[in-house]
Amino acid sequence: MDLSFNAEEIAFREEVRAFLREKVPSDIRDRARIGWSYLPKDDYLRWQKILFDRGWIAPNWPVEYGGPGWNTAQRFIFDEECARADCPRIIPFGVTMVGPVIYTFGTPEQKERFLPRILATEDWWCQGYSERGAGSDLAQVATKARRDGDHYVVNGHKIWTSGAHRANWMFTLVRTDPDAAKPQQGISFLLIDMKTPGVTVKPIISMDGYHYLNEVFLDEVRVPVDCLIGEEGKGWTCAKFLLGNERTGIAGIGRSKGRLERLKEMAGAEADGGGRLIENPSFRKKVAEIETELSALEVTNLRMMAAMSAGRPPGAESSTLKIRGTQIEQELNELLVEAMAYYALPYGPGQVRPDTNEAPIGPDYSVGVMSERLLRRAASIYGGSNEIHKNIIAKAILGL
Ligand SMILES: Cc1cc2nc3c(=O)[nH]c(=O)nc-3n(C[C@H](O)[C@H](O)[C@H](O)COP(=O)(O)OP(=O)(O)OC[C@H]3O[C@@H](n4cnc5c(N)ncnc54)[C@H](O)[C@@H]3O)c2cc1C
Structure with a gap:
């Protein structure tokens, strides 16, 4: 190969x-x-x-x-x-997630209506999948949609909806048949205009002090039936297809390589009391180890891509990339905080917000290090938690 x-x-x-x-x-x-x-x-x-x-x-x-x-x-x-x-x-929600669902399962009218607007970023999408009690076990979605003439009437509650406060459209999973034999049946894939009466977005502030996450409450929301993608009750097929796309590239190798460069830059700078952290053998060893791990992950990724180019689907190997990719990302963020030393302590969310003029504490290159560390703790949860990906590997690769 x-x-x-x-x-x-x-x-x-x-x-x-x-x-x-x-x-x-x-x-x-x-x-x-x-x-x-x-x-x-x-x-x-x-x-x-x-x-x-x-x-x-x-x-x-x-x-x-x-x-x-x-x-x-x-x-x-x-x-x-x-x-x-x-x-x-x-932004993945339009281009990477809902766009491919629409061109794969949508009607010609839906393709014409939504795809050009996604490409031109005229619409800003968010993902309304997760609910309380329906995260890893997504098929448990309880948000209901009942048919009323040429509309669905939607009632329910979505959570962890990234960017919902910025979005004007949400793609979502709703239960159209509460009596279906299996949880995966009777789910439909619906597009909801966020300006529809009955849609309420409430912020969740994450531990980095910033606002990207939201709860979305849906109260008697009337959604035209032409916003249903695919067949009623067959939304699970669209949901799975979308998750496959969401997980592609989630290993974040490019991002980790950028952070490794940043780490070397920080550790190579003159410290307050003189000397350079990179000259410390123990820290140098940690940097070398993480760089080796990242190179190994990159080769694994290239190997998978070479197989895909030869016509083999990505399969469960992408779970390995997700787990290892997010672990490396989190380890790198820990090292960045270590390199920042006491400047990590006085972190305030205002330092990274472009809409405030709060001055950074510490050297310029240290800005964002602590906030990213806190935020990316979630990398092992979103896109399917690492435990779920371990289950996939156990079943599909190890045959357990
Ligand atoms: C920053 C962030 C952004 C997000 N953005 C979005 C978004 O835009 N849209 C959206 O719909 N969702 C979003 N999510 C939600 C995300 O998809 C869920 O958090 C995730 O699927 C886990 O679900 P849960 O939080 O309900 O945890 P649970 O499913 O309740 O899991 C709790 C713990 O139990 C473990 N666990 C669960 N089941 C098993 C099992 N069978 N075997 C072993 N361990 C198990 C999990 O790994 C986890 O550690 C986001 C989450 C985060 C943190």
Whole structure:
């Protein structure tokens, strides 16, 4: 199996690199470097418009719907170069999640209505899957939708809805048949306009002190039936398809490589009392170990991509990438905090918020380190918790 890039792919990397050098606005890059979760909505809109104009907004879409026609290696290179250049991520809820569901299961009218708006980021989507009691065991969703003429009337409560306060649309799982024989049956995939009366969004402040998470209350929300994707009661098929896409790339290798560079930069700087942390053999060993782990993960990822290019579906190996990728990310964040030493203590959420003028405490490069550490504790929970991925590996790979 050949894991190296060919001449065409190397040329592609140069093309992407040159584009990013020229086009990423420096103010957005500076903010994204702190942590792209903290960017204001307008930064995403500006950046996604630049990608849209270049035809690169939807790397995973087929050409017929507006994708660039890249192979897996090109998509990997693109992701890696974007992370390396401190670009904001492409907001996944539209392009990576609901878009592919719509072009795979939607009607021609739904494709025409929603896909161009996703590409142009004219709509901002959020994911209304999780509920209290329906997280890992998603098939337990209890939000109900009853048919009333040419509408569904939706009642229920979604939780952990990232970015719902910014979104104007939510894709969601609702129970249309409470009497179905199995929990996976009788679920439907519905698109809800967030401006519909009866939709209430309430913030959840996460332990980094920031607001991305929400609860969404749905009270007698009337949703036109043309917002149902696929067949009524067959939403589980769309739900699973979407989760498969959500988990692609969740290992965050590009992001971790960027953080490793940051770690080396911080540890290489002159400390307050003189000397450099990187000269400490114990810390140096930790950096070397994590770099080795990350390289091994990257090779595993390349091996999986090479198999996919040869026509083999990703399968349960992607669970290995998710588990190890998030562990490495979290370990790197711990090391960054260690490198920051006492500057980690006076962390205040205001330092990373672009809408305040609170000055950073400590050296500029340390801003965002503590907030990212706190935020990314959740990386082993979202996208399927690591325990669930271990179950998948046990069944599908180890045959237990
Ligand atoms: C930062 C963040 C952002 C999120 N964004 C969204 C979003 O935008 N939209 C959305 O719909 N959801 C979102 N979620 C929700 C996320 O998908 C769920 O948190 C996740 O699926 C776990 O579900 P739960 O929180 O209900 O935990 P539970 O399912 O109750 O799990 C609790 C614990 O038990 C373990 N566990 C559960 N079942 C098993 C099992 N069978 N075997 C072994 N261990 C098990 C889990 O691993 C976990 O440690 C987000 C979550 C976080 C933290």
